[in-house]
Amino acid sequence: MLKKPPLIKISLITAIVFVLTAVLAGCGAGAKGQKEAGEAxxxxxxxxxxxxxxxxxxxxxxxxxxxxxxxxxxxxxxxxxxxxxxxxxxxxxxxxxxxxxxxxxxxxxxxxxxxxxxxxxxxxxxxxxxxxxxxxxxxxxxxxxxxxxxxxxxxxxxxxxxxxxAVDLTGSSPISTLAKDVQPAPKSIAIIGVNDPFSKAVADAFKAAAEKEGIQVVKYDIVPAGTDFTPLISAIKGLAPDILAVGGHEKEHMEVVKACKSLGFMPKVFLMHYGITTPDFIKNLGKDSDFVMGAAVWTPxxxxxxxxxxxxxxxxxxxxxxxxxxxxxxxxxxxxxxxxxxxxxxxxxxxxxxxxxxxxxxxxxxxxxxxxxxxxxxKFATEGNWYHNNTGLKPLTIQLMNGEQVIVGPKDVRAKDPVYPVPPLSAR
Amino acid sequence: MGKPARNSAGFPKNRKERCRKMDLFVQTLVNGILIGGIFITIAVGFSLAFGVMDIIDFAVGEWVMLGAFTAFWFNHFLHIDPLLLLPLVILLFGLIGYLFQPVLQKVINIKHRSAALMALAFTFGLSTFFRGSALTLWGFNNRNLVTFLSEKSVTIFGVTLPALRVGATLFALIVTVLFMVFLYKTKTGMAIRAAAENRAVAGLMGIDSHRLARLVYALYAGLTGMSGIFIGSIFSVFPEMGVRYTAFAFFVVVAGGLGSFSGAIAAGLLLGMIASFVTVYLGGAYVFLILFFVLYLILLFFPKGILGKGW
Missing domain, CATH: 3.40.50.2300 (Response regulator)
Structure with missing residues (x-):
């Protein structure tokens, strides 16, 4: 370094100073980022x-x-x-x-x-x-x-x-519909959650609601994204839960249904959130998507x-x-x-x-x-645990029927009665 | 999970419980083999490409994805069952690989201290390019490949065998055997093995390693693209589907021993077993933790791979 010609050294230092100035100036402008930026x-x-x-x-x-x-x-x-x-x-x-x-x-x-x-x-x-x-x-x-x-x-x-x-306000809705509005009420539930902040929160919400309603949680597992569900479904099949609940996105839900079908396992109902209301889920699974239950705050x-x-x-x-x-x-x-x-x-x-x-x-x-x-x-909340979240909407229980989302709970607003136990995948 | 009833419920329930546990164990074992089966075809091609050309192809998962999308397209427009497309896809991707290999060779041949690393960076870029192109070309929707095996399963002694997965594993084994025969019984196969062992010496013996490398890359691309059909129909088809297979391919090749063929197969099965047993008996959250811990142990105690046949 010492032997380098001074000219290069000086130009190097100049360049560094120049870049630093530019960066700092950029940060300054960004931090203010307002009308003075001169954009009309x-x-x-x-x-x-x-x-x-x-x-x-x-x-x-x-x-x-x-x-x-x-x-x-x-x-x-x-x-x-x-x-x-x-x-x-x-x-x-x-x-x-x-x-x-x-x-x-x-x-x-x-x-x-x-x-x-x-x-x-x-x-x-x-x-x-x-x-x-x-x-x-x-x-x-x-x-x-x-x-x-x-x-x-x-x-x-x-x-x-x-x-x-937030899902801790809405996720309990399908569980309470199942606990209160169908006969005989489900006794056990297996819960799978994918490892991301949303899906895990869904699984937690399902678990809390099930425990509150006295439904026994026979399996609770958080799995990494992109997992192969077959081993897990095999284990769950042996436990024969009434409900299989999944917290994840449409792709994972599709793969869970496919894995269940390929292993010949059919719970009395699938409960999945989020993504069963998306067109892809319904289109790709066709008849297999029917009777899957979920939560929503809005339907068409x-x-x-x-x-x-x-x-x-x-x-x-x-x-x-x-x-x-x-x-x-x-x-x-x-x-x-x-x-x-x-x-x-x-x-x-x-x-x-x-x-x-x-x-x-x-x-x-x-x-x-x-x-x-x-x-x-x-209306956004301005205090409490749901700060700035719109907490006013009523959570609904939905069930897919013939590719349509149908409101099946709570009882006072439902369009149809919930179907439970649902027909097995092989008999549709 | 509550403890199974023992004394209070009496013998029959206890026995039922034992049966259930036994069934689960066998089912887990079978699942492991079937999961591993999916990786075998990918691992074999990947391992070979590495052995002969020193290429660690970061785009391996994207070849899987492109294979699946190709099958989806043919299925969508011509209504041909995806499984019947297997020969077509291997030919098509073989051809693409054959035509594409010289581009890759140029990168490896540049005069650089770590040309292999350059190839790695190049294929990394390639994988990003493939993913982006797929997103543009096929859009963001998830697709479903339905084959004539999709809906079927067989139950033997309480163990359920999904037909599609069994098909994938059998197919992988058949392809592997054919491949072995090709490598060990034909002249070209011998030349490939020679080139994989020592390219310089093989060159001195009159083996045209450039032509071989092209052939190997064609085989690799064909096999990988083809496995995309099985993977796409077992799971679903979307532009990002390949990413997980890149990670698994690395595991399989490193655990099996770099360049080792039978090692790759053993490692593929090991991977399936770990995924299956850990998910059932420990919980899905621990799969990657244990997978890479096992890989660490293998590297520590069997640096040449689990069968000791790698480098």
Whole structure:
């Protein structure tokens, strides 16, 4: 090093200083990230962070469809109305690759380079938890129209909200339907959970509810993602539980049903969350998907109204025309998520681009308002264990029948009686 | 899990309980073999490619994925049963591998201190490229491959044998035997083994290692693509499906001994057994922990692989 010509040394030091200055300056600008950045625009720039590649790409696209449909509908009607003027919405996408670390990087990049006004949040709970601290740093509000893990809300992030009630509020619904509304009531349950923050929370919720209802938990196992379910199903088959419950996503549920079928095992009912309401689950399993039970807070059959989409029925039709399949509760929640932001923006009368002060006001407005949407009334909790989660929606028990989601519980709202025990896979 | 009733329930229940435990043990054993069977075809090709060309192909899982998608396409458009597509896929992927190998060879031949590492980095990039392309080409939906064996299972003495998995394992064994015959009984096979052992000396004996490497890569790509049909129909078909098989292929080849053929088969079965027994008797959460602990022990005590036939 000592023998190097001084010229190279000096230029090297200059380069390092230059780079460091640039980086520090970049951080400074990013941390403020506000109107002074000099960007004048007459539209809202909305960030979408979700899984557009990686293992959860299917679910990521379910959320993207919901967000896209909101943006398209709002723009077709002129935009978000603030005062006398309407502002169009432009979505910019960031791919979290189904990986929390990649998600944190992607959202940081999106905030600093795109300078988005607010963010429509990730598909998975894992990514949501990784992204939330970054939003705290840059003070950008986000609502996730999908994540359901209760762990997110316990951390009390100021800038993160969620449209779907946490699974510890909803997951107990099918268990209590089974415990109370069918004869003879199931006595035992085996629970499988996939090892990610959401699926584990689902398995926990099932377990807690089963114990509360006096159903014996004969097996409780958390397995790594991408596992081969056959050995586990063999072990469960020997225990002959009445219910087989799985916490995971659509792919895992499909594989569990396939593994059960190939091993000739049939519990009296399958209980699965999340993903049985997605078009892929129903299409790929065909008749085998029938009678699978799950939890939801919304189905295409509920009846609510709002200004943007009209009735729930109108929304479902619009979505069917646009994407060619019936929307499930996550896709619909994502569309409703856009409506909440629009209502809060209208309330504070903020025009794009939003300053840091306006974004803080937006958070305050999100805490205060109640928005009636085609998804149902949405109101975020402002204290307690479900901080900033929309806890108001009623958890429903659903069961698939002929490829349709049918509400089978609670008793006072059900469309049909729950089927239990269900016909075996081999006899359909 | 509650303890099984012993004294209070009397002898019959006790015996039933014992039977149940025995059945579970045998079923777990069978499951292990059947899970391992899935890996054998991949392991054999992977091991050979490594032996002859020093290529650790990071894209091995993506060949599996592409094979599954190819079968899905033919099945979707021409309504041919995926299992009948096996010969077509091996030919198609063999051809792709044959045409593609020179590109890979160029990377290995560059004058670099660790050319093998360069090839590893190159195939890593390749795997990302394949995954991205599949996502663009086939979209994000999960697909299902339904074969004529999909719905069937046989129960013998309380042990259930899923027909599709049995088919996959039998097929893997047949392919392996044919392959062994090819390697040990034919002239080309002998040349391949010679090249795998010492390329320089084999070259001096007049063996064209470039031509052989192309042939081997073609075989490897064909076998791997073909196993995608079985994997796709047992599980489901999606762009990310291959990732787990890349990890398993590494386990199998390292545990079996680098470049060892029979070692790869034994390691494939060992992998299936560990996955099966650990899931049933300890819990699914421990599979990877124990798998890689076993791998550590193997590397420590049998650095040449479990059969001691690797390098």
């Amino acid at each position: 625009r007459d539209y809202f720039k909305v960030g979408v962070i979700t899984s557009l590649s990686g293992p959860e790409v299917y679910g990521g696209n379910v959320t993207r469809r919901g967000y896209d449909l909101w943006a398209e509908t709002v723009n077709a009607k002129g935009g978000i109305k603030i005062g006398d003027k309407s502002y169009q919405v432009k979505l910019v996408y960031a791919d979290d690759q189904s990986d929390p670390t990649a998600g944190a990087d992607a959202v940081q990049r999106m905030i600093t380079s795109e300078k988005v006004d607010f963010i429509l949040g990730p598909y998975t709970s894992g990514v949501t938890m990784a992204v939330a601290p970054i939003l705290e740093k840059y003070k950008i509000p986000m609502i996730t129209g999908s994540a359901e893990s209760p762990l997110i809300w316990k951390q009390k992030f100021k800038y993160t909200f969620g449209t779907i009630p 059959d509920v009846n609510y109204k709002d200004e943007l989409f009209g009735s729930t029925k109108d929304y479902v039709q619009l979505s069917k025309n646009r994407w060619g399949s019936t929307p499930d509760y996550t896709e619909a929640a994502c569309s409703a998520t856009g409506e909440i932001f629009a209502a809060a923006l209208a309330k504070i009368g903020a025009t794009p681009p939003l300053s840091e002060e306006e974004r803080d006001k937006l958070v305050q407005a999100l805490e205060e308002i109640q928005v009636d949407t085609f998804y149902g009334p949405i």
